[in-house]
Amino acid sequence: MTQGSATQTSHGPDTDHSTVTGLRTFSYGGGWQSTAALVLAARGEIDFGTFLFANVGADSEYPATLRYVAEHAAPFAAAHGIDLFELHRTRRDGSTETLYGRLMREGSRSIPIPVRMSNGAPGTRSCTADFKIKVIGRWLKAHGANATQPATVGIGISVDEIHRANARRCEPHERIVYPLLDLGIRRADCPRIIRSAGLPVPPKSSCWFCPFHRLTAWQDMRRDEPGLFDRACHLEDTLNDRRRTLDKDPVWLTRYNAPLSDVVPTADPLPFEDGDGTCDSGWCFT
Ligand code: SF4
Secondary structure, three states: OOOOEEEEEEOOOOOOOOEOOEOEEEEOOOOHHHHHHHHHHHOOOOOOOEEEEEOOOOOOEOHHHHHHHHHHHHHHHHHOOOEEEEEEEEOOOOOEOOHHHHHHOOOOOOOOOOOEOOOOOEOOOOHHHHHHHHHHHHHHHHOOOOOOOOEEEEOOOOHHHHHHHHOOOOOOOEEEEOHHHHOOOOHHHHHHHHHHOOOOOOOOOOEOOOOOOOHHHHHHHHHHOHHHHHHHHHHHHHHHHHHHHOOOOOOEOOOOOOOHHHHOOOOOOOOOOOOOOOOOOOOOOO
16 A cells, blocks of 8 residues: 655745744645635735645646646746645655556556446545545645644635535644635636636646546547547546456446446537536535
8 A cells, every 4th residue: 555645846935824823725726716716815815825736646637737737827826925836645655646547557456536336426536535635634744734733724615616615524733714605706706806817717627537527528528639538438448447357347437327438429519517517525626
């Protein structure tokens, strides 16, 4: 079993934003809500000077998200005196472990992502905990957070997704807060806030293979990024080849109990929107 720690890449001035009340950090996912939070922090409308981007892997995050962070979010943070740290999960030997790497590891028996069972329900996942929550938690501990001096961690849940605020996990050295809820900000408000700072609106952030994707997101990928779509099909096939040898039922990246390439339409627009297209924790898709 690998035991990860966190390595970091600094995208900011590395000033000391700790105070007598402990570290104040924001979990940055590279999506609409956390980028809006970055803008609000730059304006002084919320009090967060450190943003932590738990990158689940250069081969795992949606490529457009990584481009956005490098080309827009990081320069913006630096220009406004905000630390944006990119964190990675590392093994005991110091090497970086990525979520895609764990999924594709030869002989692996567990599936850390919320693949769908034959009834469409997502399976239990460990990806968010292992590659985001624990990675950020370790960084916070390494920077002085403890049970008597917990770090504040802002999560970018907006008021229209308030149900996600009830499903978070909390460690003794962390205090989770939802600044967008306090300000009454909806997801639909985020593009205006982001554009008002001169930033382009980021793509929806997630892993490109996430089984929480809506069917419309898969359809967009198949049309606009066919190479990435083929990789997702290959991942699904690989997981099921492995399960077949273990005499286990197949699992899927969509809720439709069939291979991705059969389920996702190639041309016609979908007549309906399916599912909620997000995860329930607020650590991903924000
Ligand atoms: S985006 Fe999906 S696959 Fe990636 S860490 Fe979050 S829940 Fe897991």
